[in-house]
Structure formats: C-alpha cells, structure tokens
Amino acid sequence: MFYRLYNNSLSYFPIFSSTPFYKALSWADCYTRFPEWLQITPNPALLIKHLLNDERLLVRFIFYSFLPKRFNGAGFGRYPEQLLQIQSWLSRRRNIPLRLLDAACGTGEGTWELLELSAKTGLKPEQVTTEGWTLDPLEAWVAEKQVLPHELERGKNYKCRVSHLVEQGWGNRISFRAFNLLSERYDTTQFDLILCNGLLGGPIINQPEELLRVVRNLAAILTPDGLLLIADHFHSGWGKKDCRPAVERFLNEFGLDTDPAGEGIAAFRKHADNNSFKLLISGKTSLKTCLNTEQLRDREIKITKK
Numbered sequence: 001m002f003y004r005l006y007n008n009s010l011s012y013f014p015i016f017s018s019t020p021f022y023k024a025l026s027w028a029d030c031y032t033r034f035p036e037w038l039q040i041t042p043n044p045a046l047l048i049k050h051l052l053n054d055e056r057l058l059v060r061f062i063f064y065s066f067l068p069k070r071f072n073g074a075g076f077g078r079y080p081e082q083l084l085q086i087q088s089w090l091s092r093r094r095n096i097p098l099r100l101l102d103a104a105c106g107t108g109e110g111t112w113e114l115l116e117l118s119a120k121t122g123l124k125p126e127q128v129t130t131e132g133w134t135l136d137p138l139e140a141w142v143a144e145k146q147v148l149p150h151e152l153e154r155g156k157n158y159k160c161r162v163s164h165l166v167e168q169g170w171g172n173r174i175s176f177r178a179f180n181l182l183s184e185r186y187d188t189t190q191f192d193l194i195l196c197n198g199l200l201g202g203p204i205i206n207q208p209e210e211l212l213r214v215v216r217n218l219a220a221i222l223t224p225d226g227l228l229l230i231a232d233h234f235h236s237g238w239g240k241k242d243c244r245p246a247v248e249r250f251l252n253e254f255g256l257d258t259d260p261a262g263e264g265i266a267a268f269r270k271h272a273d274n275n276s277f278k279l280l281i282s283g284k285t286s287l288k289t290c291l292n293t294e295q296l297r298d299r300e301i302k303i304t305k306k
Contacts, residue, residue, distance in 0.1 A: 005048060009062060012137055012178075017203065019065045035150075038064065056149075064150035066138050067107060075109035075158065079197055079231055081262030083113060089193065089227060091121040098128050101191040103218060104199035105132030108143025108176055112162045114195075115170045125169040131191075135204065137178040144176045181205070181214045190221050194228045197264070201232040201243030211243060212250050219254035224269055228256065231264025 002021055006014045016022055024030035031042055038061065040050050051058045077083075090098075100118075102111040111132035118128045134140050142148055146162060148155035165171060181196075182205070196218060199205055205214060222228050230247060248258045248265060256267040 001044060001048065005051065006062070006065065009058065014066065015136060015204075018068060018136070020068065035064065060150045063138060063142075063148065066136060067142065067148070067150065075107065075154065076113060076161070078110065079263045082195075082197075082229055082231060082264065083117065085229070085262055085266075086114065086193070087117045087121060090117055090123065093192075094122050096127070098123070098193065099189070099191045099223075100128060100130040101194045101221070102130070102132045103181060103194055103196045105134050105139070105143055105176065106198070107139050107148070108132050108134075108146075109158065110195065110197060111143060111174065111176070112165065114193075115162075115165050115174060119165065119168065119170065125173045128170075128173055130174045132174070132176040133179040133181070134176070135178065135180055140176040140178045181217060182210060183217075186217055186221060190223045190226070192223050192226045194218055194222055194226065195230075196228070197231045199232070200230060200247055206243055208246055211246055215247060215250040216254055219251065219256055219267075222256075222267075222269075226268070228267040229261060229264065230267070231262065 002019070003016060006016070006019070020030050020033060024033075027044055028042075031039065038047075041047050051061055098118075100114050102108075102114065105111045111130060114130055115128070118130075119125075132140070132143050134143070142155075146155060146159040148158065162171075181199070196214070200211055200214060205211065218228060228251075232243070244265065251258050251265075251267045255270055257270050258265050258267050260266075
C-alpha cells in the first residue's frame with residue numbers, strides 16, 4: 001500500500017530498501033518507530049488518506065522515508081581523519097586546477113566539506129570543479145538546495161554552514177546528480193581526487209561482482225596522479241560484510257596500490273610518484289602507522305499526487 005504511494009508520488013523508481021517498511025516486522029513495529037509528527041493515526045489506510053490530502057505532509061513523509069537518519073546521520077564530520085589527509089593533499093596542489101568527485105555523496109555534506117577544505121588551503125573557486133554523485137535523486141536535490149523537509153532544523157544549519165562558500169563563489173563550482181556507480185555508461189571525464197565513503201560494503205553494494213564493477217569504474221576515471229579514498233565507517237564499518245580485502249584486491253587488479261588511510265584506504269597508480277602521498281601527514285613515522293541518472297541542477301524533484 002505504501003510502496004504504491006511511493007511509486008505514484010515520485011517521477012523515478014524508488015529504492016524501497018531505504019524506507020521504514022522494508023525490514024519492519026509488522027505495521028505496529030513500523031508505526032512505533034515513526035516520528036511524532038507522523039503518528040497521526042494507527043490505521044494505515046487513514047494515514048495514507050491524510051498524506052494524500054496534505055501535500056506538505058506528503059513531501060515530508062517522502063523525504064523521511066528515503067533519507068533516514070541511519071543513512072545520513074549528522075551529516076558533517078563523518079570521516080575526520082580522512083579530512084585531515086585531504087587538507088594536506090590539497091595544500092600541495094594550490095597552483096593547479098583540480099577536479100574533485102564525491103562518488104557516494106548522499107545529501108552532500110561531505111562534498112561541501114571538500115570545498116571548505118579547498119578554501120581553507122588557499123585555493124580559489126575557479127581552480128576547483130567538484131561533483132557529487134548519489135543513487136537517489138532526492139539526496140542529490142537536498143545536496144544542491146540544502147533543504148531537508150523532514151528535518152527542518154538540520155536543513156537550516158546545513159544552509160547556514162555553506163552560505164559563506166556560496167557567497168564566495170564556490171557554489172558555482174559544485175554540482176550534484178543522481179548516478180548509479182554500477183552503470184556501464186561513464187563519461188571520459190577524469191578526477192584528481194575521488195571519495196567513495198559509506199557505500200562499498202554497506203547495505204546497497206556488498207556483493208563481489210558489484211564491488212568489482214564499482215572499483216573498475218572508479219579506477220577508470222582517476223587521473224594518472226590522482227588519489228582515491230574509500231571508507232565505510234558510517235555503515236558499521238568494513239566488518240559488516242568484510243569487504244575491505246576484496247576491495248583492495250580489486251584495486252590492485254586495476255593497477256592501483258593501496259595503503260591504510262584514516263577511516264579506510266587510499267589507492268593510487270602504481271607508476272605514480274607515491275612519495276607525495278606518503279608524506280602527507282607531517283610529524284608521523286610512516287604511512288602505515290599514522291594513516292589509519294540525470295542532472296538535477298536547475299531542476300526540481302517531481303512529487304505529484306495521483
């Protein structure tokens with residue numbers, strides 16, 4: 001019944017595994033987990049009626065369903081050790097143009113953090129082009145607009161945090177889109193820095209053939225001297241499916257060396273000069289010891305009642 005509501009409300013095929021109904025043991029189990037604003041009536045038929053009669057409530061429900069806290073958490077600061085590494089990496093590239101990619105950006109906080117670090121290290125907006133990719137169009141919309149209809153206060157804080165970047169012109173250097181990393185249709189654009197956090201080994205991509213395809217695709221769009229950072233601290237870590245060994249093996253197969261890095265691993269070309277990366281963290285003894293769909297810009301997500 002609710003899946004039908006989702007299908008009729010969205011202009012794309014939704015990912016039902018994100019919704020509160022996917023693993024619920026019963027309607028009662030699901031209802032008790034609803035936030036207070038959604039506990040209007042314990043009768044599911046009447047609840048759907050309320051949703052259909054109140055467009056604002058329907059939109060809030062849709063975003064609550066597909067952007068659950070277990071996926072998006074607090075937003076900023078999920079990988080603090082990785083951020084320190086990125087800052088050091090950026091500081092050594094102040095005089096060259098850079099293309100940055102957050103390949104599993106979710107609602108985009110981590111992508112905006114790349115711009116925060118770029119500005120902090122002295123880079124100018126015109127030097128940096130940043131993209132954020134996510135499987136869910138709703139997440140791409142949130143990342144671009146910094147609006148969370150189901151968490152208004154968090155949305156307000158989000159927009160406030162990035163407002164100074166927008167004022168300085170960084171907002172013109174970032175774009176978000178819905179894109180499936182398992183797709184065979186990658187373009188030829190390459191990136192100097194690629195992040196892929198909270199995805200490989202998580203609930204969406206964890207099978208060997210899927211991991212292989214994503215790693216192959218990301219390796220193909222990494223520049224010869226580029227850096228690929230992968231971590232899965234967010235979805236209970238690599239231990240959930242123990243995917244880290246497989247990911248590292250696949251990276252090696254596609255010509256990339258790997259090293260432990262912050263909350264995950266770093267990958268870079270075997271023929272590249274690795275010394276610049278191994279010296280990223282000053283004052284440490286060694287790397288292994290210390291480095292532990294379619295464009296949505298200018299578009300709106302279509303939510304209609306049928």
